[in-house]
Every structure is written in C-alpha cells, then in structure tokens.
Amino acid sequence: MPAITPSLWFDHNLAEAAQFYTSVFPNSQIEGFNRYTEAGPG
Incomplete structure (x- = not known):
C-alpha cells in the first residue's frame, strides 16, 4: 500500500x-x- 504524506x-x-x-x-x-510567522518561513 502506498504511503500517505499529509500536510497539516x-x-x-x-x-x-x-x-x-x-x-x-x-x-x-x-x-x-515547518513554522511560519507573519514575516514568512523560518
């Protein structure tokens, strides 16, 4: 069975x-x- 890679x-x-x-x-x-702020990724 293929793996499921969710993005939440x-x-x-x-x-x-x-x-x-x-x-x-x-x-x-x-x-x-992956954490994002109002300034963008980082």
Missing part, C-alpha cells in the same frame, strides 16, 4: 495536534515541523 496547518497547538494524529494512525511518525 495549525495556527496553534501544532505539536499537540501532531501527537494526536500519530496516536490515531498506526505506524505513523512525525518527521518535522
């Missing part, structure tokens, strides 16, 4: 949301976070 967007509680998603989907993992 949250204004708040990013880490908590990612932890929840990995607890719901078996064999899932967090590979990283």
